[in-house]
Amino acid sequence: MPKLTINGIEVLVEKGVTVLEAARFLGIPIPTLCHDDGLAPASACRLCVVEVRRGLEGRSKLLAACSLPAEDEMVVHTNSARVQRARQLLIELYVATCPSSKRIQDLASAYGVHECRYEAEHEDCIQCGLCVRMCEQQMMAGAIGFAGRGANRRVSRPFDMTDKRCRQCGACLYICPVCELRCAGPAAEATLCNGCLNFAPVCFQSYDDAMCFLDPCHACELAGPLRPDVKIKTRARATVLSGEKQ
Amino acid sequence: MQAGLDGRVLTFTKAGFAAPACRGTGGGTLVMTETELQQADSILGQFDDRRANLIAILQDIQAHFYYLPEDVLRRLARKLRIPLTDVYQVATFYRCFSLVPRGRxxxxxxxxxxxxxxxxxxxxxxxxxxxxxxxxxxxxxxxxxxxxxxxxxxxxxxxxxxxxxxxxxxxxxxxxxxxxxxxxxxxxxxxxxxxxxxxxxxxxxxxxx
Incomplete structure (x- = not known):
C-alpha cells in the first residue's frame, strides 16, 4: 500500500487511489469543477492542481490531483502559495468565461480573486466534459459529445439533431457546474460578483437569512447581512474593499 | 430513393462531375442513393468491427465520397457499436475529414x-x-x-x-x-x-x- 504525505500528514492508501481521494479522506478540501465521484476523472478543469514532489529530492510539480494515482514517498501540498496562484489564475479565467456561474463566483470569493483582468465572454460552457461523461458513463446513452477542435470545440449532439439515444433525462443539466441562474445582485453587470462583500444592504433580494432566491454565496456568508463599514458604490467594478483604505 | 423537405429537392449533381452523385434535401442534408449506400457498405465490410479502425474507415470513406456522408456515419456507428457522437467527434476534429462535400x-x-x-x-x-x-x-x-x-x-x-x-x-x-x-x-x-x-x-x- 502506498504511503504518501499530504500537507505533512502521512497516510496509507490502497493502490489505485487518487491523491484527490486521499486528500478528501483526510478532510483536506481540494476545489474541483470537472470531478464527480461517479465518473472517470478528466483532469479538464485543472482546479485540483496540487504541488507534488516525489521523494525528498527533485523539483515539485503542479499536477491534477483528480487523476494522479497516489504513490509511495509522494509529498503533496494542496494549498501552497504556488498552488494558490495557479488556482487564482484559473478561477479568473473561468470567471471571464462564465460570469453567471454561482459555483465559479463562490470559488472566486473563496480564493480571493478580487479582479478579473479578462473580457467577459458570457459563455455557457467551460468544457469540463461532465455532461458528456455523465451521459456516457452513468446514463449509458452517449447522446452528446465534443465536436470540433481548438477554439471551436463545443459540446454538441451529432449533426445537431437529437438522437434517439437521448432519453431527455436531464442528467447533463443536473451535473453542469455553470448553467445556472445568477444571483441578480447589485453588480449584476460586473464580471466578478464579490458583490455582497461591497454592498449594504447585501443584496436587493434579501430575506431573513437568505440573500436572494439562490442560496447565499460564499461571499455573502462571509459578509454577513450588513456591512456598515463599506460605502455603497453602485455600478462600480466589483472590488473587495475590506482591508483597503477608502 | 427520393427525399426532400417541404417537397423541395435540390440537385447538387452537375455535368462533368465525376464524383459519385448525391442528392440533397432543401435543408442541406445530403441524401445518398442506394448504389452509394452499397458502396459505403462494401467499404465498411473491409474492416473488423473494432473501434480502433474508426479513423482508417473514415479515411476510406472520405477518399471515396470526398466527404463523410451522414448516413454512412450512422451506419458506421451502428456497425462498430459505438455512440454516433464518438464518430462525430473524430469526424469534426480532423481537418482531413469534411462533413460537406469536397471537390475531387x-x-x-x-x-x-x-x-x-x-x-x-x-x-x-x-x-x-x-x-x-x-x-x-x-x-x-x-x-x-x-x-x-x-x-x-x-x-x-x-x-x-x-x-x-x-x-x-x-x-x-x-x-x-x-x-x-x-x-x-x-x-x-x-x-x-x-x-x-x-x-x-x-x-x-x-x-x-
Missing amino acids: HQVQVCLGTACHVRGAPRVLDRILTDLKLGAPGTTRDRQFTVLTVRCVGCCGLAPVVRVDNKTHPHLTQAKVRGVLNKYRLKRQSQEEVASAEEAGDRDATAQVG
Whole structure:
C-alpha cells in the first residue's frame, strides 16, 4: 500500500487511489469543477492542481490531483502559495468565461480573486466534459459529445439533431457546474460578483437569512447581512474593499 | 430513393462531375442513393468491427465520397457499436475529414509566414479567380476544393501549393493556371464548364423555386 504525505500528514492508501481521494479522506478540501465521484476523472478543469514532489529530492510539480494515482514517498501540498496562484489564475479565467456561474463566483470569493483582468465572454460552457461523461458513463446513452477542435470545440449532439439515444433525462443539466441562474445582485453587470462583500444592504433580494432566491454565496456568508463599514458604490467594478483604505 | 423537405429537392449533381452523385434535401442534408449506400457498405465490410479502425474507415470513406456522408456515419456507428457522437467527434476534429462535400482535387494553399512573405495571398487570389470562387471552398462542378493551410513544412519552396498531396513549389500568379489545368478534366473545355454551370443554375432555381 502506498504511503504518501499530504500537507505533512502521512497516510496509507490502497493502490489505485487518487491523491484527490486521499486528500478528501483526510478532510483536506481540494476545489474541483470537472470531478464527480461517479465518473472517470478528466483532469479538464485543472482546479485540483496540487504541488507534488516525489521523494525528498527533485523539483515539485503542479499536477491534477483528480487523476494522479497516489504513490509511495509522494509529498503533496494542496494549498501552497504556488498552488494558490495557479488556482487564482484559473478561477479568473473561468470567471471571464462564465460570469453567471454561482459555483465559479463562490470559488472566486473563496480564493480571493478580487479582479478579473479578462473580457467577459458570457459563455455557457467551460468544457469540463461532465455532461458528456455523465451521459456516457452513468446514463449509458452517449447522446452528446465534443465536436470540433481548438477554439471551436463545443459540446454538441451529432449533426445537431437529437438522437434517439437521448432519453431527455436531464442528467447533463443536473451535473453542469455553470448553467445556472445568477444571483441578480447589485453588480449584476460586473464580471466578478464579490458583490455582497461591497454592498449594504447585501443584496436587493434579501430575506431573513437568505440573500436572494439562490442560496447565499460564499461571499455573502462571509459578509454577513450588513456591512456598515463599506460605502455603497453602485455600478462600480466589483472590488473587495475590506482591508483597503477608502 | 427520393427525399426532400417541404417537397423541395435540390440537385447538387452537375455535368462533368465525376464524383459519385448525391442528392440533397432543401435543408442541406445530403441524401445518398442506394448504389452509394452499397458502396459505403462494401467499404465498411473491409474492416473488423473494432473501434480502433474508426479513423482508417473514415479515411476510406472520405477518399471515396470526398466527404463523410451522414448516413454512412450512422451506419458506421451502428456497425462498430459505438455512440454516433464518438464518430462525430473524430469526424469534426480532423481537418482531413469534411462533413460537406469536397471537390475531387484538394488545393491546399499555404499561407504560412514564409509563403505569405513570398506572395502566397496573390497566388491564392489567382487560384480563386481561376476557379471562380469568392472565398476558399468548393467549386460548383465539385472538381476542386481550395483550402488555406498554415505551414506545410517546406518553407524553402515558398510560395507552395499542395494539390492532392503533390507539392507545387515556387508558384507565381502566371503558373497557377498551368498547375490547375493538370487536374482539370481532359475532355472538358472552358465552354463546356460554363454551359454546365449555366444549366446547373437553371436546375437549381427551377427546383428550389
